[in-house]
Amino acid sequence: MDPLEIARWQFGITTVYHFVMVPLTLGLGMLLAYMQIRWVRTGDERWLRMTKFWGKLYLINFIMGVATGLVQEFQFGMAWSEYSRFVGDVFGAPLAMEGLLAFFVESTFLGLWIFGWGRLPKRLHLATLCIAVAGSVVSAYFIVVANSWMQHPVGVDLVDGRPVMTDVWAVLTNNTALVAYAHTLLGAVAVGAAFLVGISWYHLWQRRRAGIDTVDARGRVVVGEEPSIRGRDRTDHGVWLSGLRIGAVVAILGFGGVAITGDAQAKLMFDQQPLKMAAAEAACHDGTGFSVLAVGPLGGKDCDLVVNVIEIPGLLSFLAHGDFDTDVKGVNTLIPEYEKAYGTALPDDPKYGARAGQTIDYLPVMEVTYWGFRLMIGFGILAAGAAVLALWLTRKGTVPRSKPLMWAAVASILAPFAANITGWVFTEMGRQPFVVVPNPNASGTDGVFMFTAAAVSPGVSGGEIVFSLVALGLVYGVLLAVETVLLVRFVRGGVAAAMPDVGAPRDHDPDDQDTPDPDGADDVLAFAY
Amino acid sequence: MDTLPTIWFIAIAVLWTGYLLLEGFDLGVGMLLLTGTRKDEERRLMLNTIGPVWDGNEVWLITAGAATFAAFPLWYSSLFSALYLPLTVVLLSLIFRAVAIEYRGKGHTDRWRRWWDRALGLGSFGAAFGVGAALGLTTTGLPLDANGDRVGGAFAWLTPYAVLGGLAVVGFCLVHASTFLALKTTGPVRERARRLVVRWSPLALLPIVAWVLVIQFRSGTVATWALVVVAAAAAIGGWLSARAGREGLAFAGIALFLVAGTASIFAAVYPVVLPSTLDGAWDLTVATAASGEYTLGVMSVVACIGLPLVLLYQGWTYWVFRKRIGTGQLPPQHRVMPAAATRPAPVPQRTRR
Numbered sequence: 001m002d003p004l005e006i007a008r009w010q011f012g013i014t015t016v017y018h019f020v021m022v023p024l025t026l027g028l029g030m031l032l033a034y035m036q037i038r039w040v041r042t043g044d045e046r047w048l049r050m051t052k053f054w055g056k057l058y059l060i061n062f063i064m065g066v067a068t069g070l071v072q073e074f075q076f077g078m079a080w081s082e083y084s085r086f087v088g089d090v091f092g093a094p095l096a097m098e099g100l101l102a103f104f105v106e107s108t109f110l111g112l113w114i115f116g117w118g119r120l121p122k123r124l125h126l127a128t129l130c131i132a133v134a135g136s137v138v139s140a141y142f143i144v145v146a147n148s149w150m151q152h153p154v155g156v157d158l159v160d161g162r163p164v165m166t167d168v169w170a171v172l173t174n175n176t177a178l179v180a181y182a183h184t185l186l187g188a189v190a191v192g193a194a195f196l197v198g199i200s201w202y203h204l205w206q207r208r209r210a211g212i213d214t215v216d217a218r219g220r221v222v223v224g225e226e227p228s229i230r231g232r233d234r235t236d237h238g239v240w241l242s243g244l245r246i247g248a249v250v251a252i253l254g255f256g257g258v259a260i261t262g263d264a265q266a267k268l269m270f271d272q273q274p275l276k277m278a279a280a281e282a283a284c285h286d287g288t289g290f291s292v293l294a295v296g297p298l299g300g301k302d303c304d305l306v307v308n309v310i311e312i313p314g315l316l317s318f319l320a321h322g323d324f325d326t327d328v329k330g331v332n333t334l335i336p337e338y339e340k341a342y343g344t345a346l347p348d349d350p351k352y353g354a355r356a357g358q359t360i361d362y363l364p365v366m367e368v369t370y371w372g373f374r375l376m377i378g379f380g381i382l383a384a385g386a387a388v389l390a391l392w393l394t395r396k397g398t399v400p401r402s403k404p405l406m407w408a409a410v411a412s413i414l415a416p417f418a419a420n421i422t423g424w425v426f427t428e429m430g431r432q433p434f435v436v437v438p439n440p441n442a443s444g445t446d447g448v449f450m451f452t453a454a455a456v457s458p459g460v461s462g463g464e465i466v467f468s469l470v471a472l473g474l475v476y477g478v479l480l481a482v483e484t485v486l487l488v489r490f491v492r493g494g495v496a497a498a499m500p501d502v503g504a505p506r507d508h509d510p511d512d513q514d515t516p517d518p519d520g521a522d523d524v525l526a527f528a529y
Numbered sequence: 530m531d532t533l534p535t536i537w538f539i540a541i542a543v544l545w546t547g548y549l550l551l552e553g554f555d556l557g558v559g560m561l562l563l564t565g566t567r568k569d570e571e572r573r574l575m576l577n578t579i580g581p582v583w584d585g586n587e588v589w590l591i592t593a594g595a596a597t598f599a600a601f602p603l604w605y606s607s608l609f610s611a612l613y614l615p616l617t618v619v620l621l622s623l624i625f626r627a628v629a630i631e632y633r634g635k636g637h638t639d640r641w642r643r644w645w646d647r648a649l650g651l652g653s654f655g656a657a658f659g660v661g662a663a664l665g666l667t668t669t670g671l672p673l674d675a676n677g678d679r680v681g682g683a684f685a686w687l688t689p690y691a692v693l694g695g696l697a698v699v700g701f702c703l704v705h706a707s708t709f710l711a712l713k714t715t716g717p718v719r720e721r722a723r724r725l726v727v728r729w730s731p732l733a734l735l736p737i738v739a740w741v742l743v744i745q746f747r748s749g750t751v752a753t754w755a756l757v758v759v760a761a762a763a764a765i766g767g768w769l770s771a772r773a774g775r776e777g778l779a780f781a782g783i784a785l786f787l788v789a790g791t792a793s794i795f796a797a798v799y800p801v802v803l804p805s806t807l808d809g810a811w812d813l814t815v816a817t818a819a820s821g822e823y824t825l826g827v828m829s830v831v832a833c834i835g836l837p838l839v840l841l842y843q844g845w846t847y848w849v850f851r852k853r854i855g856t857g858q859l860p861p862q863h864r865v866m867p868a869a870a871t872r873p874a875p876v877p878q879r880t881r882r
Contacts, residue, residue, distance in 0.1 A: 063631035066584065067624040073594055077609025078616055081678070084609075088602020089820045093828060096599035099592035100835030108585035108843055115581035115850065164821045206869060231868055350676075457610040459678030468617040475621055479628055486635055494868030500861075528577045528859045529634045 001462030004355070004453060007079040010469040012428070014071050016421055017476050021065035023420050026140055026185065027192020028058050029133040031250065040126045046238040049495045049502065053239070054196070056498035059114065060486050064479060066107070071472065079465060082351055083435055083455035090156050090165040091146055094172075098142035106135030118526030140188070141181050148177035151431060152272050153439050153448045163448045179268055183261040187423070190254035190416040194383050196247025197390050199491050201409035203240040204399040206494075213237060213398050221397030231496035233503050237398075239495060244394055248387040251416075255384035262377075263319065270320035273437055275334045276430035279364045280373040281316060282306055283330040290315035294370065331363060338362045342438065346453055355453045364432045372426030379419035386412035531800070533826065534819035537600040538802065540832055542795035544596055545664065548589035549698065550705075550787055551843075555583040557706020559626055559653025560699070562646050569639065570856045571718050572646060576630065577859065578713040581850045583630060585843055587623070590660070599828050603818040604802045607677035608667050612686055615659045622655030637864045657702045658695035662686075665694015668744055668794055670804035675811050677803075690743070697737035701787060704730040708771065708780040715855035719776075726771040726779060734764060737790060744794045756793035760786045 032054050039047030073095060076084045084091075109132035116125045155170030156163035165171065207213045212224045212232055226232040270277045282294050284306065292310040314324030321328075345359050346352045390409065393400060399409075431437045438449035490497045558579050562572050579586075598605040609616060629649035633642055669690040672680045679685055707730070710722035745757055767782020798804075802818050805811035819825065 059631065060635070063627055066587075067627040070587075070591060070623055071620050073591060073598075074609060074616055074620055077594075077598065077605045078613050079610070081606035081610035084598065084602055084606035085677070088598060088605065089824050092595065092597075092599030092602055092605070092820070093824055093831075096592065096595040096828060097831050097835075099588060099595045100831055100839070103591060104585065104588045104835070104839045105842075107588050108582075108839075108846055111581040111584050112846055112849065119849065159821075165824045165827070168823075168827045203868070210869065229868055230866075457606075457613070457678070458676065459674075459680070460610050460613050461683055464613045464617075464683045467614070471617065471621055475624060479624070482628070482632065486632060489865050490635075492867040492869070493865040496868055497865040500863040523858065524860050525577075525854070525858050526860070529573070529580045529630060 001466060003079075003460055003462045003465050004456045006462055006465040006469055007456050007460075008452065010079065010465060010472070011075060012425070013469070014068065014075065014472060014476075015428075016425065017480075018065065018068040018072055019420060019424055020417060021061055021068060022140070023184075023188035023191040023417070024061050024195060025058070025065045026136055026188035027190065027254075028054060028061070028195060029136055029192070030189065031192050031196060031246070032058055033130050033133045034246075036126050036129055040122055045235050046242060049235065049239045049499060050243060052498040053495045054243070056490050057195075057199075057487060060483060060490065062110070064483050067479075068476070078468075079457055079460060080435075080455050081457040081459070083450065086162055086450055086455070087150075087436060090153075090163055090171060091149060093165065093168065094142045094146040094149070098139050098146075102135050102139035102142060104135075106132050106139060109135060115525075115527055137185065140185060141177075144181040144184055145172055145174065145177045148174050148180050150436050151180075151427070152176035152268075153436055156448055158447045161447075176268060176272065179261055179265045183258060183265050186254050186257035186261060187416065187420050190251050190258060190380070190383060191420060193247040193249075193251035193254055194387070194413050194416045196243045197251060197387060198410045198413035200240040200243035200247060201390065201399055202406060202491065203494055204237070204244065204394070205401070205403075205406040205409075207232065207237060207240070208398060208401050215396070215398065219396045223397075231494050231499075231502040235503075236495060241394065241397060244390060244399075248391040248394075251387035252384055252391075255380055255387070258380060266319050267322070270328065272440065273431060274329055275331070275338060275362060276364065276369065276427070277320065278329060278331045278334055279366050279369040279430055280426065281328075281330075282366050282370040283316070283328070284332050285330040286327040286333055287330060288317040288325055288327060289313045290319065291370075292374075331366075335362050342449065346451060349454075351454050351458070352451075353458060358453070360433055360451070362433060364430050369426055369430045372422045372429070376419050376423040376426060379415045379422065383412060383415035383419065386415065531816050531819075533822055533829065534600075534815045535800070536829065537596075537819065537825055538795070538799060538815045540836075541593060541597055541600065542791065543836075544589060544593035545795075546788055546791045548586075548593055548660075549701070549791065550784060551586035551589055552583070553698075553702045553705040553787065554709035555579045555586050555706075556626075556653040556657040557702035557704070558710065559649045560657070560703060561650075561706055561710070563650035563654075566718065566721070569642060570859065572642075573634070573859055574714060574718055574854060574856050575710060576633065576649070577854060578710060580630070582843075582846055584627075585846065587627070590623075596828070596832075600820055600825060601802060601813075601815075601818040602820060603677055604667075604813050607673055607679075607813060608663065608671075608803055611671045611673065611679035612663050612666065614683055615662050615686065615691070618655050619659035619663075622652040622659065624652070625649070626652030626656060634862060635865075637862070653702075654699060657699045661698025662691040662695040665690045665697065665740060667803050668694075668740075668798050669747075670806040672807050673803070673805040673811055673813075674807065677811070677813060680807065693736055693740050693743070697740040700733035700735065701737045704733045705783050705787070708767070708776070708783050711771070711776045712780050713853055715853050718856075719853075723771060723774070723776065727768070730764075730768055730771070730783075734786075738764075741790050741793055744797045748797045749793075750797065753793045753797040756789045756796065760789035760793060763789060 032051065035047050035050040035054060038044070039051055109128045112120070112128040113125065113132055116128055120128065149171060152174060153163060154174050155165055155167040157166050204213070210226060210229070212226045214222045214224065216222055223234050223237045225234050266277065281291055283291070289311040291308045292312060294306050294308045316328050317324050317326045339362065343360065346356050348356045386409070399406070433451055433453065434449055435452040435455045436448065436450040496502045558575050562575060566572060625648040629645040629652060633645035633649065636642065666686055672685050674680050704726060707722045707725040711719050711726065714722070741757060741760065745753060763782045763785035767779045767786060770778035770782055800815040801812045802815060803813040
């Protein structure tokens with residue numbers, strides 16, 4: 001068993017899995033902070049309920065991100081020790097900064113927020129959430145900085161065969177990182193927003209199905225209440241309608257931002273990693289057209305076998321250069337350039353072990369890059385379209401009674417997740433065979449690149465990595481099922497799942513106090529695990 | 530010449546000590562769930578003593594790992610790849626523990642809670658043992674070749690020192706958690722925790738004492754032996770305080786024991802960060818494993834801003850949650866029911882839209 005292949009699968013699987021949880025944490029966290037800000041400013045019960053309900057789902061998901069994030073950090077040393085030795089001088093720094101400046105903040109203040117209900121003054125309690133969310137947003141920045149350095153190394157000199165950091169600002173303001181960060185963050189916002197839309201839709205639909213909300217002759221909602229179901233009062237309608245409409249608006253804005261930043265990122269990538277973009281196009285020859293649908297064996301280099309069924313003339317040039325007639329280099333032009341610059345075979349160096357002398361295949365797996373790129377865009381458009389449709393259909397204050405439409409709304413939660421995943425799979429597999437992609441522009445970084453084949457831990461056996469892959473895979477599978485079950489249970493429970501006393505008259509509301517009771521030692525805690 | 534690497538060696542030692550000091554009681558409380566009590570309410574109480582803080586405490590481990598990566602990449606990569614299997618167990622354990630803490634109270638059957646209690650207890654044990662083994666081995670050595678890669682197969686790390694380090698941290702966590710529970714709870718849990726400290730701490734601290742002594746006999750100096758004396762005095766003082774019912778002092782004593790003990794270990798092994806048991810020339814040292822001056826300088830600035838802030842706001846967290854809690858203060862656990870009609874919905878009105 002080749003440790004390299006298994007280690008790659010492991011990194012891919014654990015990263016994709018981690019990045020299912022992370023965008024939801026990021027996106028929902030920002031929306032959650034907005035809800036609590038609204039509650040503190042207006043005192044409107046609706047916003048309190050929203051904060052409690054979405055906060056519960058946020059935490060169920062957050063913990064999975066925490067639990068699986070640790071695997072990512074350890075994995076560099078465990079499975080990719082040669083990589084870690086090579087890049088440690090520059091790559092470890094953003095990870096350590098993330099821990100010291102962001103993750104500590106996020107974890108500590110989130111603990112304060114969870115247990116701070118009723119114990120901290122209202123505004124201070126709000127501040128703990130905002131600080132925690134800011135921590136996660138900053139944390140994402142440092143991680144993207146680290147990843148972008150692998151995509152486009154800057155700020156280093158090659159000393160004794162290893163990159164040594166000379167300019168931390170160049171690393172932190174790497175143009176690849178800034179664009180990728182904006183793209184990633186907005187993608188996460190779209191995930192959180194779609195989550196709001198789908199789940200709010202479900203509850204509005206439940207209210208209509210139970211006959212609580214009806215519509216008048218002009219199609220406008222008539223809000224009702226149902227005392228036999230906990231939490232199904234008039235405020236409840238506002239909770240879901242606000243959630244839906246905020247989610248839809250934010251999803252549309254998020255998608256707009258994703259498109260703009262994605263375009264900027266593509267233009268950078270045509271320059272920084274031309275082969276990745278050529279592979280995204282399955283483009284053998286130089287050309288100007290963007291392929292919408294290609295059939296044939298994409299992986300082959302024989303261009304005549306790949307037939308572009310639908311092609312938009314000029315669009316590729318526009319994506320790459322902003323005009324319609326500049327040729328964009330195809331795979332068959334680029335591969336000889338790469339072979340000339342970085343060799344045709346892995347050097348005869350002990351760090352390549354048995355892999356020394358192997359022919360280097362500069363072409364990424366084209367089926368993955370071609371379809372990954374298109375699916376990313378397609379799922380993004382799908383999510384944005386769903387949000388627009390949701391806004392239109394709810395313009396009169398509630399959702400249609402249609403059950404298939406409700407299921408479609410719930411299913412549309414998955415679209416931005418899928419766009420995030422396919423996007424990352426595209427960009428990570430598109431940089432192969434490099435783990436650190438050579439920077440074609442800067443002079444100081446000559447020679448700063450690394451083949452994935454050289455990165456794996458030489459001392460670790462295939463069996464060990466198989467063991468961890470199987471164990472992690474099983475645990476991840478079980479936990480995904482558990483998380484889903486819990487999320488579904490709390491979603492179906494509605495506000496009452498997160499606020500057992502919802503709707504009950506509260507003569508002593510700990511959340512409404514500005515100063516907690518100093519003698520509250522014997523009081524029942526507002527929250528406990 | 531090696532000023533910055535030495536400062537970063539101290540910083541890493543501080544991060545590991547901080548991890549053991551803070552996560553020590555989290556992991557210990559987790560393990561005590563397995564044996565500490567048969568009452569669900571009491572297990573819930575124990576869990577809630579660490580509820581607000583455990584996640585922040587775990588970040589000390591993440592930061593210790595990342596800081597080692599940034600400041601001593603060769604140490605990080607050699608240690609982590611050599612310990613592939615035990616660190617896999619640590620990761621799985623920490624995953625189970627984290628998820629168990631969050632999910633335990635979100636089901637409504639006893640079976641659900643028992644399973645998560647087991648996950649929490651075994652996860653805490655696995656994490657404590659694995660981290661202990663890793664620390665034990667980085668201070669005593671691994672069979673590494675000139676490149677820093679492990680020789681001798683997947684289990685080459687499994688030496689008596691690995692077991693000793695593992696038991697050392699497990700034993701310490703149990704004692705530390707008992708003094709912590711005695712300090713943070715009221716009622717039977719408090720009484721039982723106090724008795725645990727008095728009865729079992731001499732035995733449970735034996736492995737960590739043995740680890741400290743092994744290191745001292747290998748490479749101790751007068752200064753490090755002085756630290757050992759401080760640690761011993763603190764442990765004895767802590768134990769006597771526990772016997773006298775002075776819970777705050779007992780906790781402080783055990784905490785000081787840990788700080789002085791780990792300080793004596795790190796000071797004694799300096800400047801070697803990871804010895805090779807095959808050839809002393811292949812030892813990774815503060816000088817050979819470190820990043821460049823520039824990187825260390827940048828990281829020093831970051832740490833000088835970040836660490837004091839961490840201490841400040843984590844300290845504030847402990848202040849906010851300083852009160853003891855008892856089972857009577859736990860809010861009732863409610864069952865999550867679907868917010869759907871409990872009786873048939875009225876006949877749908879055929880208003881089409």
